[in-house]
Amino acid sequence: MATGHDTSTSTSPFDFARAACRRGRARAAGIALAGLGALGTASLPAQASGAPQPWGQRLVQTQELPAEALAKFALFQDRKDTADADRSAGAPPQTQAWTGEEMALPRSGNPYTLVVRVSGVALADGDASARWMAGWSIHGASRGGAVPQVAARGVRAGQVVEMAGAAAPLSFKEDRTVPPVLEFAGVSNLRMDRVRLEVWSGMRSSNPVERLMPWMPLFTGAVFLGLMLWWRRR
Structure with a gap:
């Protein structure tokens, strides 16, 4: 009596768990990068505003x-x-x-x-x-x-x-x-x-976010690299 072998693949609960972990890590990385972007833009000072603000010391x-x-x-x-209608393009x-x-x-x-x-x-x-x-x-x-x-x-x-x-x-x-x-x-x-x-x-006093801004590209890159290395090791 001939016997056959089942060649279909089965998915174990562990596969679902690993996939969920991967999705969770990707979501965490996206949230972290989005947070960095928000930090860099949320507190930028307005350069032109009718409200009184210090422009120096x-x-x-x-x-x-x-x-x-x-x-x-x-x-x-x-x-x-x-005159603007008659002035040639590029004129000062x-x-x-x-x-x-x-x-x-x-x-x-x-x-x-x-x-x-x-x-x-x-x-x-x-x-x-x-x-x-x-x-x-x-x-x-x-x-x-x-x-x-x-x-x-x-x-x-x-x-x-x-x-x-x-x-x-x-x-x-x-x-x-x-x-x-x-x-x-x-x-x-x-x-x-x-x-x-x-x-x-005198120079206008800068807030903590403004002092951090020059370092934001380096900081963002370091965080992204750290997340990628952590992801690969997992």
């Missing part, structure tokens, strides 16, 4: 732009809207400059940060923004750079808008007495009613 001075300067900005904006942007009062800037106060605060009313629903450059007039030449992210998102028509942005900190090799220079490059969806220029001295 000490607020040295605030200069209020006069109504005459705001009127020149508005006239410049009207002319710019017409035109700006309307305003020079403030001279300030004594001792080297001991390095670095100095210029902050632009803008208040106005939104003209329509959407985003509002203003484009600026800020620096110092040294020997008749402006030394500074762009002021990024002076914007407010999702505003409503008629809403009062307050926003601010800071140029990169600048240090001097020797004591200086120079005026700040603010250059207006344009505005979008905003009627500007008030502009203030703040001068901050």
Whole structure:
């Protein structure tokens, strides 16, 4: 009487357990990496906001732009809207400059940060923004750079808008007495009613997350490598 052999494969409870462990380790690795990403982004400081915040160790001075300067900005904006349509691509942007009062800037106060605060009313629903450059007039030449992210998102028509942005900190090799220079490059969806220029001295204090940020790529790689080695050994 011929006998046959069962060639079908059977799955033992141990196989299910091992598969569950593998899925659990993969899920744990994903959760760990997601947690690292959240740590790196959840507490980043806003670079442009209407809310008061320190941009250095000490607020040295605030200069209020006069109504005459705001009127020149508005006239410049009207002319710019017409000229932009005719200006060739790649041409340098035109700006309307305003020079403030001279300030004594001792080297001991390095670095100095210029902050632009803008208040106005939104003209329509959407985003509002203003484009600026800020620096110092040294020997008749402006030394500074762009002021990024002076914007407010999702505003409503008629809403009062307050926003601010800071140029990169600048240090001097020797004591200086120079005026700040603010250059207006344009505005979008905003009627500007008030502009203030703040001068901050010293570096802004960083929070623990900001101090950790430069090490995040190395830390993430080390954690990922450790998880992979642990996974392989299991």
